[in-house]
Amino acid sequence: MKLSFWEINSWFSGVDYTIVGSGIVGLHTALRLRERFPESKILVLEKGPMPQGASTKNAGFACFGSLSEIIDDLKNHSEEEVIALIQKRRNGLQLLRKRLGDAIDFKPHGGYEIFPEEDTNGLEECLRRMPFVNEVLRPLFRNDVFSKETDRFGFKGTHEYLIFNPYEGQIDTGSMMQALIKEVAANNIQILNCQTVTAYHEKADGVEVALGDFSFTTKKLLFATNGFASAITDGAVKPARAQVLITEPIPNLDIRGTFHIDRGYYYFRNYGDRILFGGARNLDFEGETTTEFAETALIQNRLEQLLREMILPGTNVAIAHRWSGIMGMGSHKNPIVEQLSSHVYCGVRLGGMGIAIGSLIGQELADLV
Template sequence: MNLSYWEIKSWFTNIDYTIIGSGIVGLNCALHLKEQFPKAKILILEKGMLPQGASTKNAGFACFGSLSEIIEDLKTHTEDEVFQLVKKRVDGLQLLRQSLGDQAINYQNYGGYELFLKDDGLLETCLSKREHVNNLLQPIFKKDVFSIKPNSFHFKNIKEKYIFNPFEGQLDTGNMMEALLQKTQSKGIKILNNITVESFSEDAHSVKIKTNALEFSTSKLFIATNGFASQLIKEDVKPARAQVLITKPIKNLHIKGTFHLDKGFYYFRNIDHRILFGGGRHLDFKGEETTAFAQTELIQNKLESILKRVILPETPFEIEQRWSGIMGVGSQLLSGQKNTIVKPLGNHVYCGVKLGGMGIAIGSLIGKELAQLSL
């Protein structure tokens, strides 16, 4: 790269903290570092034109887990571990809302609904354990989280009862990331896009970073690349692609809220008179263990089929757009290892990765915890 004296001096000299990844975790890490060290020179490196991964590609659910997901977690975690998982997500959402403000992220508290397919016995399991889970979560919410509601949205081919959660909300992902980027840059934190970190090496006093453009040194390095972490570090985190589609605007759309189906493997919501619908990773776990942004016929056809049969059975619709995002999960996710990885990797290198599909809920908190490691 043909860099001038001025460019090297201003952007790549005497850097105190370098963060890889400009998603929710990376930006929050930078903000908390700046709060702790106001005079520090902080640089964020982002390989995409916009934040890659899942921060700008998620469905915008401000959620902490459906009833069936929590019941699943109780099979492989202790009650205290599940309590702490939920509490962390609730605290993280609160931190996000306090940091940016509900108006800036267009936060709407329409509540969350869990639907159950007709040929599935999952509703009965949820009803039998609902009271137990409500009691478990009582200290967090001070009242019952999960109640029963009738099928008021007139979805088809499902059981005629929903599980309802009044504490769940939705937000505008684009507004959220725009507000977060603006806040970060207003503090004098530099963000460079379209720059890929290829490797790094640590010596006694600093970290040398090799990118596709140049090499430079930094006092401390923070890795916040979540689903792409395995390209740089050897930790228990692997990519998990999530595929999404969105309809064109639908006249008189009466559906409002965030909706979960099949243990949370499918999820949909209203946004701008449209239905945004994603999921289906469980149809091909191995195939979706990839960092490639793409869609597959298998999953997209299934999403469209559920849209037609369940969500919009009597409403004509057209698909306007399809995309995918890359989450970071543990290789043991199915057997219950849902804890994030926030730890030092050396004397001057730290990581905050493996958000397990809960980036909106815990990203702000993980960014703060990652910054605190430097203390």
Template sequence: MKTPFSYWEDQFFARSWDVIIIGAGLIGMQSARFLLRNHPSLKVLILERGYLPHGASTRNAGFACFGSLSELIAHEEKEGTGPMMDLVRKRYNGLKLLRQTVPDDLMNYEELGGYELFTSADSEAWSDCQKQLTRYNDLMKPLTGLPATYRLVTEQASSFGFNGVTGLIQNQAEGQLDTGKLMHFLWMETTRSGAMILGGAPVQSVQSGVVTLSDGGRFYAGTILVTTNAFTRQLLPSLDVVPGRGQVLVTDPIPGLKVRGAFHYEDGYYYFRDVGGRLLLGGGRNLDFKAEETTDFALTDLVQNRLKHLLKSVILPGKEVTIGYQWSGIMAFGAEKAPIIAEVDRNVWVAVRMSGMGVAIGTGVAKEVTDLMKV
């Protein structure tokens, strides 16, 4: 096949790699850093279809969270205590590893606590959580070292300015970070550690040893790692990876904003936090799961109107706010919540399906897959 490359491009840019990583999201870049930390002379190339990463890692909410109570109870009911705790451990340890590899001040990490709030519409979930709180604190103690990871703090609801909140639970060990700062740091550090990142490089197919771009250009490497998360089926259609769009809005600055911390609402389907004196609010996939099962980065009136309604009715009652930003990002789900970390062809590895919690588990996943790859 005719190559779009010149002789020079083909000889030097296309053929000199030990490892090619597809996707410059958090997992792709952390994987490159681990590989180069262990083998500094390795030649590592990251191929990213966007000029910026274009998936979830620059479009998320920046929650450094490992589990709100109602979400863990639902997970335990569905998959059992073992798988639920395995995932909690992956998130908790993943966050620890993230903080060992990115200094707190370079991603504005703040341990303000994670919260779950309940209104009269969630009375069943609220009552379940209260009943299970002591048992969950016992389950979490070996991990967090805290006698009470979860605490009932309903009396604090008014200090945040909420309306109609009948229950509030705090997870003391959770935090939040600045997603943009984190991803900017990772891009700079990945490059500094010796990897080359090529943006505007959409991969069309992957085979053992060869990666083909949509214009027919071919790149060659001994080992290939696919970290395309929600977009993986375009390359590897047999994997159980289903996209899930997440829509977000950020208000303009709000003088006297009382909300501080990372909050979950309605089984975690809504989440909000403060950022730079503004409020970030996202979620609403549960309003129409089928429509949100897409890789299309669009916004819908249904979800955006519901987010605005929540702002007015529960989170910032009586405040006139204007919206500064609205965007969407794409997550990856499947039958199980655990990520897929596997060799799918000879020396072709995948680390995908972060189930909407890649900030938490992503660095651990990158470490795990790069430890398994024989490079």
């Protein structure tokens, strides 16, 4: 379909900043650019009818890593790097709450880590290293972060002890993104959905951006495409699909909080009187390294099995809905926020922590310009 003169003149002429991706990072990038350049023309391009990837498809965890995840990270990163990552995640959550306030429906129920009976070694390692991790994190939180608690939820096939983190919470992802979109609109920033960037060509004074058979020029081009950023990062970002399900309402549900199993590869929470449960990509790393939105029997069956046998034993549970999202992973957990060339930038590879760090990465990306 050919664009009219009016469409070209109104939306695509005189663009100063074009952001690819309307998720958490992209919209925070746009808002920060508006703060820095009040008179500029800012355009956000989104390939889907609404934000794709993970921003509207995640589980709504306001977290910075379970104890076993942090211990795992300490085996592959320096202590300084791990502290910096946690600090970034905490700062990002604070920035998100400050910007959007009650709109994200933050509930500080705390977070728990569960250990299946067969994971005695995992529990013992966490209990053994918990004092050290608490000591490492004390300068950030001014208190112990992790503590041992007795399971009061009636989980089956698990150890009697849980690891509790009072600083973790849950949010309403849909409300968060709607609030962000409203703020972007209020700041005279245009979002165009169903627009796929098929190519771009850098010129001396800007970038020519192709949308199929139509192209326009922008002074700066910023990619906030996270799990879809493999091509622009020479493979430094790998897509990681995360599958999720949510139950129908469950009478008398007495579970409140966010819960982690197996170093965060499984995660669940309550949403009102429902259980939202996701993960299990470690059952098929190769198959889940994809940008295809789909659900597989292997993973969905495992989620249902754990839901019925471990989380809600003896409860009649009906599944209301299933979906998947695409995260951005890599060999390192540090996000990639960098200038790719004279007029092109990216803020990607959020490592499954988009809610925690997305707002901060957007701000950092905008500040590169």
